[in-house]
Amino acid sequence: MVTTISKWGNSQGVRISTDVLKSIGYAQGDEVSVTATEDGILIQKRTKIPKELKAAGMLKGYVKRHISEDEMKNAWKEAAVEKWHEKNS
Numbered sequence: 001m002v003t004t005i006s007k008w009g010n011s012q013g014v015r016i017s018t019d020v021l022k023s024i025g026y027a028q029g030d031e032v033s034v035t036a037t038e039d040g041i042l043i044q045k046r047t048k049i050p051k052e053l054k055a056a057g058m059l060k061g062y063v064k065r066h067i068s069e070d071e072m073k074n075a076w077k078e079a080a081v082e083k084w085h086e087k088n089s
Contacts, residue, residue: 033071046071 003014021027031046 001017001020003016005012005014026032026045032043033046035042035044
């Protein structure tokens with residue numbers, strides 16, 4: 001598949017054909033992380049983690065596949081903020 005980087009609002013984007021997405025198990029609406037690498041751009045589907053597990057501090061035991069270190073840090077930050085709000089509400 002060949003595509004072009006195009007202006008999309010104040011950002012740029014590329015269109016990916018439905019056939020390509022289906023072939024790797026991705027679909028419209030999936031949340032992905034985009035990372036710059038030495039070889040180009042890496043796009044990975046994000047692992048969805050139920051809020052209840054984040055808030056309970058059980059994230060490490062629940063994750064069954066690789067997620068980036070940044071995603072792990074962000075999930076822990078979200079869990080801490082949720083716990084703080086529960087405590088102070």
